[in-house]
Amino acid sequence: MTHAGRMAVTGCSLRTPLGDDARAVLRRLLAGERAAAPNAHFDASTYTCRLAATIPGAPRPTKHRKFVKRMGLFGMEVGAEALARAGTPAKGARLGLFCGYGGLRAHWDDLMPVLERQTGDARATGAWAQGFSLLHPFWMLFHLSNNAHALLSIDVGGKGDGTTTAGSNAGAQALRAASIALAVGSVDAALVFAYDTLVEPETLLSLGMSGAATSAATTEAVVAPYDEGAAGFVPGEAAAAVVLERPDDAGDRALSFVSAAATADGAEGFPSPRALASLAAGLSVGDMIVDGAALASPERDTAERAALADVLGPSATLLALTASTGQLGGATAVVQAILLAEALRAGALPPIAGLDRPSAGPLRPLARAEETRARSALALSAGMPGLAGALRVEVP
Amino acid sequence: MKRRVFVRGRGAITPLGETWPASRDALAEGRSAVAPVQHFDVEGYPSQVAATVPFPLGAWGLRSDKPSYAPKPPLDEAEDRRLALARRAADEAWAEARVSAAPSRIGVFVGAESGRATYRTIFALSRAAGGGARFDHARFGEDARALATAVHAAAVSPAAVASALAARIGAEGPVETISLACASGAAAIVSATQAIRLGLCDVALAGGVGADVDPFMLVGFGLLGALSARGVSCPFDLRRDGFVVGEGAAFVVLAAERGDARAEVAGAARTLDAFHLTAPDQAGDGAERAMRGALDDAGRVAIGYVQAHGTSTQLNDAVEAAAIRRTLGDALPNVHVGAVKGAVGHWVAGAGAIGFLCALEAVEGGICLPTAGLTEPDPACVLPHVVGAAKRKPVEAALVNAFAFGGANTSLVVSRCA
Numbered sequence: 001m002t003h004a005g006r007m008a009v010t011g012c013s014l015r016t017p018l019g020d021d022a023r024a025v026l027r028r029l030l031a032g033e034r035a036a037a038p039n040a041h042f043d044a045s046t047y048t049c050r051l052a053a054t055i056p057g058a059p060r061p062t063k064h065r066k067f068v069k070r071m072g073l074f075g076m077e078v079g080a081e082a083l084a085r086a087g088t089p090a091k092g093a094r095l096g097l098f099c100g101y102g103g104l105r106a107h108w109d110d111l112m113p114v115l116e117r118q119t120g121d122a123r124a125t126g127a128w129a130q131g132f133s134l135l136h137p138f139w140m141l142f143h144l145s146n147n148a149h150a151l152l153s154i155d156v157g158g159k160g161d162g163t164t165t166a167g168s169n170a171g172a173q174a175l176r177a178a179s180i181a182l183a184v185g186s187v188d189a190a191l192v193f194a195y196d197t198l199v200e201p202e203t204l205l206s207l208g209m210s211g212a213a214t215s216a217a218t219t220e221a222v223v224a225p226y227d228e229g230a231a232g233f234v235p236g237e238a239a240a241a242v243v244l245e246r247p248d249d250a251g252d253r254a255l256s257f258v259s260a261a262a263t264a265d266g267a268e269g270f271p272s273p274r275a276l277a278s279l280a281a282g283l284s285v286g287d288m289i290v291d292g293a294a295l296a297s298p299e300r301d302t303a304e305r306a307a308l309a310d311v312l313g314p315s316a317t318l319l320a321l322t323a324s325t326g327q328l329g330g331a332t333a334v335v336q337a338i339l340l341a342e343a344l345r346a347g348a349l350p351p352i353a354g355l356d357r358p359s360a361g362p363l364r365p366l367a368r369a370e371e372t373r374a375r376s377a378l379a380l381s382a383g384m385p386g387l388a389g390a391l392r393v394e395v396p
Numbered sequence: 397m398k399r400r401v402f403v404r405g406r407g408a409i410t411p412l413g414e415t416w417p418a419s420r421d422a423l424a425e426g427r428s429a430v431a432p433v434q435h436f437d438v439e440g441y442p443s444q445v446a447a448t449v450p451f452p453l454g455a456w457g458l459r460s461d462k463p464s465y466a467p468k469p470p471l472d473e474a475e476d477r478r479l480a481l482a483r484r485a486a487d488e489a490w491a492e493a494r495v496s497a498a499p500s501r502i503g504v505f506v507g508a509e510s511g512r513a514t515y516r517t518i519f520a521l522s523r524a525a526g527g528g529a530r531f532d533h534a535r536f537g538e539d540a541r542a543l544a545t546a547v548h549a550a551a552v553s554p555a556a557v558a559s560a561l562a563a564r565i566g567a568e569g570p571v572e573t574i575s576l577a578c579a580s581g582a583a584a585i586v587s588a589t590q591a592i593r594l595g596l597c598d599v600a601l602a603g604g605v606g607a608d609v610d611p612f613m614l615v616g617f618g619l620l621g622a623l624s625a626r627g628v629s630c631p632f633d634l635r636r637d638g639f640v641v642g643e644g645a646a647f648v649v650l651a652a653e654r655g656d657a658r659a660e661v662a663g664a665a666r667t668l669d670a671f672h673l674t675a676p677d678q679a680g681d682g683a684e685r686a687m688r689g690a691l692d693d694a695g696r697v698a699i700g701y702v703q704a705h706g707t708s709t710q711l712n713d714a715v716e717a718a719a720i721r722r723t724l725g726d727a728l729p730n731v732h733v734g735a736v737k738g739a740v741g742h743w744v745a746g747a748g749a750i751g752f753l754c755a756l757e758a759v760e761g762g763i764c765l766p767t768a769g770l771t772e773p774d775p776a777c778v779l780p781h782v783v784g785a786a787k788r789k790p791v792e793a794a795l796v797n798a799f800a801f802g803g804a805n806t807s808l809v810v811s812r813c814a
Contacts, residue, residue, distance in 0.1 A: 002500075002570070004594055046537030067673055093685060097668060101575070103554045104510035108531040112522060116529050120519035124611045127515070128440030132615045140616035141673060145509055145554070145575035150802025153670040159682065161666045162804065163583055166510070166575040167555025173572050180590050186665070186689075201536055202521065202547040209544035264504070264571040266563020268550040278500070278568065384549035386559040387571075 002282030003259045004179035006394070008250035010189075011086025011243035012338045013078040016325050017053035017236055022342045029324050029339065029350035030369045036219045036234040036326060041199050048208030048215055051222065052199045053236035053326025064151050067141045069107060072148035074239035075099065075195035079152045082191065086243035087253070089189040090160075096187035097162040098178040099149040100170030102196030102330035102383075105203070110139055152193070160187040167264075168383020170194055171240070171333030172391060175260035178244050190244045196329035197237030207235055210269070212384075214296070224354035225294035225320045226301050226365040233296040236326020240334035252396075256341035259283055260333065260391040267386035270295055276380050277307035279390035284311060287392065289349065289374050290363070291336055293382035294320035294327075302361050304380075309362035312378075318363040319377075320352040333389045336379035340393040347371055398593045402657035402813065403760075404495055405649035407488025408753055409481055410740050411447040411642060415488055419740075420757055420765070424786035428739045428768040430629050430640050436515070436611055442618030445627035446609040447642035447741030453480040476511045476550075477607035477643070481746075482557045483564065485645035486601055490565050493649035495599050502567035503597035505588040506558035507580025507604030507745045515611050517546045557605060569597040575745065578705070579666075580604050582748025582798035582806040585648065586664040589808075592652050603647030603752075606743030614641060620674070624708060629742075630769030631706030631735035632713050632777035639707045642741020646749035648756070654813065659759045662697055662793060662811040665689025669803025676712055676799065680719035686805035687723040687795060694809040699724060699731055700791035701758035703751045704779075705799045706735025706767060707742060716797065717777040732758075732787055733779040738769035748798030748806060755794035755810050762790050 017035030018025045035053035044050045059065075059073035068076065079097075088095075114131040118124070141147055146164040153162065161181040165173035171194035178190035198207060207213035214232035216222045223229040247254060261282055265275045276293055290312060293304055305318065321339055322328060328335055343349055349372050358365040376394040406416050411429030413419030429447040438444040513521070524540035526532030550556050555573040562571045570591055574583045581604020588602035617623050617639075624638035650661060667689065669682035676683065691699070702724075705716055724731055736754050743750060754765045766782040773781055793811035800806075 002596060004596065042531075042533045044533060044537060046534050048537075048541070093667065103549075103552065103575075106518070106521075108522075108525065111518070112525065112531050113529045115519055115522040116527065118519055118522075120516060120523070122436075122516055124436040124515045126437060126439070127611055128438075128615070132611065133440065135615055135619055137619045137621070140620045140622075143616065144577060144673070144801055146577050146800065146802045146804060147673065149576075150668075150673050150804070153668045153803065154672070157670055159668050159670045159685070162668050163574050163587070163666070164576050164804075166508075166573045167553050167559075168549065169555070170573075176570070177572065177587065180587070180594060180596075183594055184590055201525070201531065201533065201540075202552075205536070205540050206544050206548050209541055210548065262571065263568060264555060264559035264562050265568070266559050266561075268548070275568070385553055385556050386563070387553075387555055 003261045004183040006257045006259045007179045007182055007244040008247045008254035009242045009256045009258055010089060010245050010250050010253045011082040013081035014240035014335055014338050015055050015074045015078055016238045016335060017055055018325055022338050026342045030348055032351050032353045034219055034324050034353045036222050047204055049204050049213035051214060051216060051234050053234050054199055055237055068147050069142055071195045071197050075148045075193050076152045078239045078241040079191055079193035080155060082241035082243050083156050089245055091157055093159045094188040095158040096160040096181050096190040097149060097153050097158045098174040098190055098192045099164040100174030100194035100330050101166055102168055102170060103166055104143055105200045167387050168329045169262050169381055169387040169389035170330030172260050172262040172381060172389025175333055176262055182244060182246050192244060193241035194331045194334040195239035196331045198235035198327060198329050199237050204235060224323045224352050225296040226352055226358055227355050228357045228359040230296040230298050230301060234326040236328050238328040238331040238335050240331055240338055242334060242337055254396055257394040258337050258391050262389045265386040269384055270382045271386045271388040273303040273307035275388045277311050279388055280308060280378050281311045283390055283392040284378060287376050287378050289317045289377035291319040291321050291340060291379040293380045294322045305361045305363045314362035316363050318365045324353040329383060332381035333391055337391055337393055340377050340379055341395055344375060344395040399652050401589045401592045401650050401661040402654045403648050403659045403756060404651045404655055404657050405489040405493025406753055407485040408646040408750060409449060409484040410644040411449050412740060414451045416753060423739050423765045424763055426766050426768050426785045430741055441614055443623035443625060445640055448609050449643055478508055478511055478557050478605045479560055481607055481645040482605040486561050486647045489647040489649050495651050497599045499566050499568035501569055501598040503569040503591050503600040504558050504562040504567045504571045505584040505600055505602040507574050507584040508554050508557045509575050509745045510554045511552040511556060513546050565601055576804045577800035577802060578744055578747050579798040579800035579804045579806045580745035582808060583666055585752055585808060586666055586806055588650050589661045589664045592650055598652045600650045601647055602650055604746040604749035605645035606746035607643045608641050608744050609643050628769055629708045629738050631708045631738050631767050632773055633770045634772045634774045636708040638709055639742040642743050644740060644743050645746055646753050658813055659756055659810050660813050663690035663694030663809030665693060665807050667805045671803050674801055676715045678715055680715045682803055682805045683716055683719040683799055684723050686807040690807035690809045697793035697811050699793050699795050701764045701794040702731055702733045703755040703796045704733055704735040705797040706737055708737060714776040717779050720779060731780055732764040732782045734765045734782045735767045738767045751796045751798060752808060755796040758791040758794045759810050759812050762788050
């Protein structure tokens with residue numbers, strides 16, 4: 001067994017570049033829309049990667065702005081919403097909180113004034129007098145990895161088991177950790193929330209220079225994953241949350257069911273297709289639909305399809321939600337859990353947005369939306385360094 | 397019936413020793429590694445001491461791969477010190493464990509925070525962004541390109557350590573990175589224990605690493621008022637005034653198969669305070685629930701040693717001491733209490749893991765390690781402290797605490813194998 005078993009989803013919420021209502025987002029996915037646009041956060045015209053898929057708008061005003069930056073606040077919003085929608089099935093020590101986040105970002109607005117007068121020598125000579133003393137006393141709290149986790153636990157009164165898992169597959173890690181907590185009985189309900197953005201200066205710099213992110217100048221010029229001309233993905237951002245319960249406890253309140261797995265293989269870049277296929281094999285129950293990692297690299301995409309074909313067979317349907325939403329880093333798996341369930345409930349599979357010339361190979365990359373009677377699907381996520389996540393989504 | 401989880405291997409690199417046995421011997425003598433920071437200028441900092449690993453690590457800690465890395469590199473040049481430290485400790489634990497399992501049955505669970513580019517790299521990035529008070533994106537997009545590898549995910553992702561260790565030991569099972577501040581390392585051991593119990597894997601490398609002796613962390617924690625202005629780490633002492641940043645890595649190898657193990661993880665629990673971002677619940681409810689949860693999970697065991705979280709901060713130590721007294725109740729007179737942060741500082745994400753090794757030592761070796769720096773116990777922190785040097789006595793079971801900013805609490809019980 002590679003996962004802790006199937007758990008019921010009884011509430012969910014999300015913020016994505018295509019909107020914050022799962023049903024409305026699905027409509028846009030089915031229409032083949034893409035959220036990619038010139039970077040809305042800052043002028044990236046000189047960056048190697050100029051496009052991004054960003055969440056429109058800002059988090060709601062909150063006192064937590066003193067301690068948590070934008071994406072963490074989105075994470076807290078969706079967490080509270082998901083729990084409310086689930087009807088708050090557990091409280092206090094029986095409610096667990098499991099957060100997935102991509103990792104700390106530099107937050108240059110805070111750092112630049114502090115570094116302006118530094119000399120930059122190896123010993124940081126005179127750093128205090130030259131600016132470090134200007135750092136805000138709460139600067140450390142913005143860099144507390146579990147700040148959103150902690151403050152949300154206060155807001156919702158969750159006192160049970162909980163962790164903050166981290167990395168670009170953090171959503172899958174958090175789903176698995178929550179499932180384990182439910183399986184061992186340490187909590188009766190687990191709020192899983194994940195957030196991440198790849199639209200930060202240093203992240204875009206790294207993704208762009210490594211060739212992982214697209215260098216296309218316009219949305220129209222972006223070539224879709226699994227297309228023979230694919231040349232890098234669009235960096236995105238998202239926050240998403242689900243409430244998990246044991247299936248017997250959820251009964252007919254179950255919106256869907258998920259099981260999750262995560263691993264890592266030490267690669268400096270993306271994980272090997274073999275690692276992704278291995279996770280899929282551990283979760284699959286004869287599934288014939290898979291939302292791929294969709295890295296938009298011809299070599300990677302081809303190898304992924306070959307590896308998945310060994311597990312699912314050559315005719316499985318291949319989706320790529322991130323062709324529409326952008327790559328979502330540590331938030332990917334939780335977004336997939338919500339949107340795939342929405343698609344399966346609607347009986348409609350979204351196309352791979354922008355897919356014009358599917359590359360040759362096994363699996364069936366979906367170029368146009370189509371109806372489905374399937375009740376389950378797999379989803380994969382991949383990030384650096386060598387991080388892989390997978391989940392199986394099933395609807396009643 | 398839940399599967400048993402045996403401790404098959406241990407490894408650590410600390411400010412006091414390059415291996416766990418060397419560290420343990422120094423800890424047993426009551427030595428402290430806390431000293432003025434030498435490798436960068438701390439003039440004006442709220443706290444100017446730290447417990448630093450003084451041993452050469454080499455780039456990426458490739459001791460076993462390239463022993464020629466003998467020349468000691470400046471600390472600032474190890475781009476990811478987390479990994480350099482973690483690999484040393486993990487190698488030691490893995491070698492001692494002598495376990496065999498299919499790659500898909502081996503998991504890795506690591507408590508680690510995000511990596512940080514060095515001060516010099518961050519400075520260089522700021523200059524690429526114009527060097528003024530505001531970030532100049534137009535310049536950054538052009539001028540920072542040569543610095544891209546310094547901020548690659550392999551250097552800064554919190555998950556880089558776990559990913560690299562998985563490859564190093566050939567693990568293809570579950571891999572997890574926990575960034576839960578000061579409870580990360582212990583929480584990772586809880587996750588590994590749960591994974592083995594549930595059958596998700598048969599062997600797990602678990603532990604944590606902290607590498608926070610750098611200018612940004614010292615300033616950040618210092619401005620927050622968390623660090624000792626006196627420059628002393630003295631948990632539970634009347635004179636305590638904050639923690640001292642330390643660094644190091646500690647790992648264990650856990651397995652479902654006993655082999656020649658002498659100890660096992662008998663109990664594990666995590667709780668959340670849901671109280672405050674930085675302060676513990678003064679009633680100690682979350683801490684007490686974590687300890688009671690771990691003890692309930694362990695069943696009937698006689699606790700002989702407690703490795704306390706013991707940060708050397710006013711409120712945390714008092715709250716923890718009271719929670720320990722309530723939890724252990726009548727059993728307290730039979731217990732000894734130690735806190736390793738007095739000797740090696742606070743490793744943040746690695747703190748709970750080195751605490752676990754200290755508790756393990758009590759069970760396996762009958763060595764109850766002391767609280768270095770503790771000379772005048774605070775009446776608010778009355779406990780059967782181990783003061784001075786280690787005490788030696790048979791210990792059937794030991795309790796470990798790790799409590800984090802944000803009110804995340806972890807407790808573990810390690811016991812002698814029946």
